[in-house]
Amino acid sequence: MNDLFIQVVVSGLLIGGVYALLSIGLTMIFGVVRIINFAHGEIMMLAMYLTYWLHAAYGVDPYLSLFAVAPVLFLLGIVIQRLVIQPILDAPALMKVFATVGLYIALQNLALMLFKADFRTIQTPYASASLMFGGISVSLPRLYAFLFAIALIVGLWAFLKFTLVGTALRALAENRTVAQLMGIRVARLYRIAFGVGAAITGIAGTLLLPFSYVFPTIGSIYTLVAFVIVVLGGMGNMLGAFFGGLFIGLVESFSGTYVSPAIKEATYFAIFILVLVVRPQGLFGMGKGSEEVGLK
Amino acid sequence: MTGKQMVLSAALLAGLMAVPLVITQAYLLHLLILILFYTALTAAWNILTFGGKVSFGHAAFFGLGAYTSTILLLKADVNPWIGLIAAIGVALVGAATMTLPLLRLRGPMFTMATIAYAEVLRRVAILWRELTAGSEGLTIPFRPGLLYLSFTGKVAYYYIFLAIAATAVCLSSWLFHSATGFHLRAAASDEEAAQALGIDTNRVQVVALMWSAGITGALGVFYTQYVYMIDPDLVFSVTLFAIQPALNGIIGGLGTVWGPVLGAVVMTPLGEFLRSYLGGVRQGLNFFIYGVTLIVVVIVLPGGIISALHAIRRRVRGATASVPAKEGA
Numbered sequence: 162m163n164d165l166f167i168q169v170v171v172s173g174l175l176i177g178g179v180y181a182l183l184s185i186g187l188t189m190i191f192g193v194v195r196i197i198n199f200a201h202g203e204i205m206m207l208a209m210y211l212t213y214w215l216h217a218a219y220g221v222d223p224y225l226s227l228f229a230v231a232p233v234l235f236l237l238g239i240v241i242q243r244l245v246i247q248p249i250l251d252a253p254a255l256m257k258v259f260a261t262v263g264l265y266i267a268l269q270n271l272a273l274m275l276f277k278a279d280f281r282t283i284q285t286p287y288a289s290a291s292l293m294f295g296g297i298s299v300s301l302p303r304l305y306a307f308l309f310a311i312a313l314i315v316g317l318w319a320f321l322k323f324t325l326v327g328t329a330l331r332a333l334a335e336n337r338t339v340a341q342l343m344g345i346r347v348a349r350l351y352r353i354a355f356g357v358g359a360a361i362t363g364i365a366g367t368l369l370l371p372f373s374y375v376f377p378t379i380g381s382i383y384t385l386v387a388f389v390i391v392v393l394g395g396m397g398n399m400l401g402a403f404f405g406g407l408f409i410g411l412v413e414s415f416s417g418t419y420v421s422p423a424i425k426e427a428t429y430f431a432i433f434i435l436v437l438v439v440r441p442q443g444l445f446g447m448g449k450g451s452e453e454v455g456l457k
Numbered sequence: 458m459t460g461k462q463m464v465l466s467a468a469l470l471a472g473l474m475a476v477p478l479v480i481t482q483a484y485l486l487h488l489l490i491l492i493l494f495y496t497a498l499t500a501a502w503n504i505l506t507f508g509g510k511v512s513f514g515h516a517a518f519f520g521l522g523a524y525t526s527t528i529l530l531l532k533a534d535v536n537p538w539i540g541l542i543a544a545i546g547v548a549l550v551g552a553a554t555m556t557l558p559l560l561r562l563r564g565p566m567f568t569m570a571t572i573a574y575a576e577v578l579r580r581v582a583i584l585w586r587e588l589t590a591g592s593e594g595l596t597i598p599f600r601p602g603l604l605y606l607s608f609t610g611k612v613a614y615y616y617i618f619l620a621i622a623a624t625a626v627c628l629s630s631w632l633f634h635s636a637t638g639f640h641l642r643a644a645a646s647d648e649e650a651a652q653a654l655g656i657d658t659n660r661v662q663v664v665a666l667m668w669s670a671g672i673t674g675a676l677g678v679f680y681t682q683y684v685y686m687i688d689p690d691l692v693f694s695v696t697l698f699a700i701q702p703a704l705n706g707i708i709g710g711l712g713t714v715w716g717p718v719l720g721a722v723v724m725t726p727l728g729e730f731l732r733s734y735l736g737g738v739r740q741g742l743n744f745f746i747y748g749v750t751l752i753v754v755v756i757v758l759p760g761g762i763i764s765a766l767h768a769i770r771r772r773v774r775g776a777t778a779s780v781p782a783k784e785g786a
Contacts, residue, residue: 248756266745388569
């Protein structure tokens with residue numbers, strides 16, 4: 162194997178880690194609250210702007226700003242759940258689509274109002290730094306992003322596995338009615354699930370910013386990425402989202418290197434349609450409750 | 458359509474035809490043209506919702522139509538009327554590539570696929586510079602006359618868009634009340650039950666998509682001939698040509714014939730007002746309000762204006778009046 166090939170694999174896996182985080186945010190909200198959020202990428206976009214603003218106005222290092230981004234996005238998630246999702250939980254699947262599409266339009270244009278249409282990024286001293294392993298160079302911010310993402314995914318897994326709230330969330334994803342009968346406060350846990358989902362999605366955005374741009378319409382492409390990954394891994398399936406994220410990272414890296422970076426979106430779209438048509442339940446099986454959002 | 462409704466529709470059309478005799482201000486005519494344009498676009502988009510499918514990707518068919526006639530005109534001097542036929546053809550081919558997702562994908566997944574489809578076509582139009590001139594866009598030369606579908610003044614356009622809107626609404630009404638329409642509505646409420654009754658739900662869904670996409674492609678041509686300049690971000694704009702008709706549809710009343718018309722008539726002037734007064738204040742404010750409106754309507758009035766009107770009529774007539782069929786999803 163030549164160095165270029167290994168280089169491409171490494172870059173793919175590094176970005177794939179962040180994509181995994183982004184998609185776990187989407188699939189977590191789907192699994193617990195049973196809503197397909199068309200505004201998912203916009204949540205990430207807002208976090209990127211928050212990171213940008215903290216850096217531009219106060220010189221806060223992007224990794225340090227995670228301590229602000231995570232709680233702010235957690236609160237944003239709670240607000241969205243309370244104001245937009247809660248009132249339509251029992252509405253037909255179609256209406257839920259309209260509501261979150263409305264949210265996507267609103268958030269995208271909120272960003273346009275606040276930050277204009279310019280492409281923005283942040284300059285850090287380590288932006289172009291890289292480590293060399295043999296002939297392979299690893300970009301430092303991308304490596305940090307990957308390590309943060311993996312650490313967070315492990316942390317999230319532990320949270321769901323070992324804490325009381327996490328257990329309640331899993332119970333809720335398993336069976337809403339029984340969970341309610343067991344005394345779980347459903348509405349409150351929905352808010353927590355949306356909050357946690359939004360927070361990890363936001364963190365994914367912060368991790369991306371040191372080596373990418375943010376602009377108001379950036380969200381829709383990441384919504385598509387997250388959808389492709391979640392569909393690949395099976396709706397509501399977190400492990401599936403993890404591997405799906407790495408896989409899409411590899412696909413992006415390979416098509417970008419060997420074909421053209423410009424066809425990125427077309428590649429996502431092709432995979433999306435292919436998976437949905439050939440194996441709609443995803444490679445790892447569909448989560449419970451898919452019928453409630455109109456998937457079955 | 459009953460005799461009374463026929464008479465009402467004819468009177469409405471006659472009234473609309475007389476409008477340019479009274480209104481001569483260019484800006485007001487422009488506004489009326491936009492209302493007619495969005496009435497047609499929303500009616501076309503709405504055909505797919507008869508079968509319970511929501512597309513946010515109709516910008517794809519719109520853009521395909523706009524680019525087909527424009528490229529033919531600029532590269533081969535084909536007049537827009539022949540271009541129109543070609544544009545409908547290309548839009549139908551575009552729709553044909555969406556049939557597999559249409560039939561295999563449920564609810565939100567189909568919607569996501571449609572958005573992605575329009576986005577991909579927008580990217581292709583930006584990158585395929587030899588054909589589309591990329592983001593710089595294409596400009597149509599001004600050659601007045603019916604042959605090249607270009608006119609000085611707004612009155613001719615008013616009548617053209619009136620004819621298109623009337624055609625689109627008639628087609629939508631005809632489809633709604635046809636056997637296909639009944640089958641679509643049956644498929645929307647319970648696909649398996651409809652299939653058990655022997656309805657070929659796949660066939661009727663495809664028929665609906667073709668009508669919807671064909672009319673939308675044709676509208677792309679007329680729109681281009683009205684604005685004279687197109688670029689990928691304009692004609693493949695999901696916000697302008699997919700979200701906007703969807704918003705009109707849901708505000709008027711989804712899956713009905715007249716709901717989308719009402720929605721377009723109410724929302725277009727409102728949208729223009731927001732754009733001209735608020736767009737200058739802050740870029741994006743008008744669409745921000747759109748997004749919020751969409752959320753509020755879904756929560757407060759999911760059946761749209763039509764359902765509210767039905768409710769009022771029921772209350773006026775008392776409880777004995779017949780209950781209209783459940784609209785929307």
